[in-house]
Amino acid sequence: MAEQTSSQQYVGKLAVFYSGQGDSLPFQQLAERLAVPLHQSLSSDSAEEFFLTWRDGCLKLLDCRACSRQARGIHTIHGDKELLKKGGLAVDIEPRNGEQRSWPAPKDGALAQALGRKTRTVVDATTGWGQDSLHIFRMGYELICIERSPVMAELLADGFNRLAQLDWMQRLNLESPRLLQGNAIELLADLESRPDCIYLDPMFPPKRKKSALAKKSMMVLRDLLGDDQDKEQLFEAALQAAGKRVVVKSPDYAEPLGGKPSQSFQGKLLRYDVYLKG
Numbered sequence: 001m002a003e004q005t006s007s008q009q010y011v012g013k014l015a016v017f018y019s020g021q022g023d024s025l026p027f028q029q030l031a032e033r034l035a036v037p038l039h040q041s042l043s044s045d046s047a048e049e050f051f052l053t054w055r056d057g058c059l060k061l062l063d064c065r066a067c068s069r070q071a072r073g074i075h076t077i078h079g080d081k082e083l084l085k086k087g088g089l090a091v092d093i094e095p096r097n098g099e100q101r102s103w104p105a106p107k108d109g110a111l112a113q114a115l116g117r118k119t120r121t122v123v124d125a126t127t128g129w130g131q132d133s134l135h136i137f138r139m140g141y142e143l144i145c146i147e148r149s150p151v152m153a154e155l156l157a158d159g160f161n162r163l164a165q166l167d168w169m170q171r172l173n174l175e176s177p178r179l180l181q182g183n184a185i186e187l188l189a190d191l192e193s194r195p196d197c198i199y200l201d202p203m204f205p206p207k208r209k210k211s212a213l214a215k216k217s218m219m220v221l222r223d224l225l226g227d228d229q230d231k232e233q234l235f236e237a238a239l240q241a242a243g244k245r246v247v248v249k250s251p252d253y254a255e256p257l258g259g260k261p262s263q264s265f266q267g268k269l270l271r272y273d274v275y276l277k278g
């Protein structure tokens with residue numbers, strides 16, 4: 001993947017959409033921060049394929065490659081139905097299916113096993129849509145999140161703000177995880193303290209061009225950002241910076257990122273490879 005720290009990468013691909021309702025200032029400021037245009041319509045002849053907009057109280061990413069047939073903005077796409085039925089993808093702050101709705105949720109399942117029983121502090125160096133981060137956070141680990149894509153960082157910041165406002169978060173006096181925007185290969189070297197565990201879930205090339213099993217949100221992420229081609233360097237940086245272990249989430253068909261892992265835990269169509277520091 002080309003270096004993703006600059007928002008110049010989005011020119012011609014992404015714009016901010018303001019529907020004409022409410023204060024336009026946050027939309028203008030978002031467009032300026034990302035150095036992308038601000039549009040007031042989603043006409044099918046606009047060059048951009050992706051749009052960011054606030055809808056239903058969240059910042060959403062609209063994939064408009066699929067919406068020229070209908071009036072843009074009220075389309076639905078198969079998959080991630082809950083997120084898309086009102087149009088657009090946002091960081092989902094609700095617990096995943098099967099996850100217990102308590103805080104801290106029990107540390108069970110393959111992810112918790114991989115993070116390790118003695119782990120207290122975790123850095124998620126590839127936060128993406130924040131789904132693994134939020135799972136880790138809800139299990140009660142102390143968490144810092146890193147994301148290099150400025151667009152994903154905006155979506156995450158919006159999700160983490162919504163999280164902070166939830167009743168249970170306020171009742172328990174909890175703060176959302178800290179979010180750092182930038183390249184983890186550099187940021188990991190500058191952390192104030194060594195985390196017990198660094199968690200990596202970089203983008204691997206898909207086995208097939210379009211996997212029917214891939215979630216819409218992950219397909220959009222790949223289309224917007226591309227595969228992470230510097231994952232070996234990221235792994236090396238994580239190994240240097242971690243206190244006790246590095247955990248790499250991989251599709252089950254991919255070779256282990258750092259060679260033979262110390263341990264592996266099998267999830268559904270994926271694997272958590274654990275590299276313990278000696």
Ligand SMILES: C[S@@+](CC[C@H](N)C(=O)[O-])C[C@H]1O[C@@H](n2cnc3c(N)ncnc32)[C@H](O)[C@@H]1O
Pocket residue numbers: 004125126127128129130131132133146147148149152182183184185201202203204221225228234
């Ligand atoms: C497959 S997604 C992660 C999905 C995430 N685990 C989730 O649950 O939503 C990979 C993400 O890692 C980010 N990323 C990849 N390499 C990175 C790096 N060196 N520094 C920071 N972020 C990185 C990408 O921009 C992308 O958003």
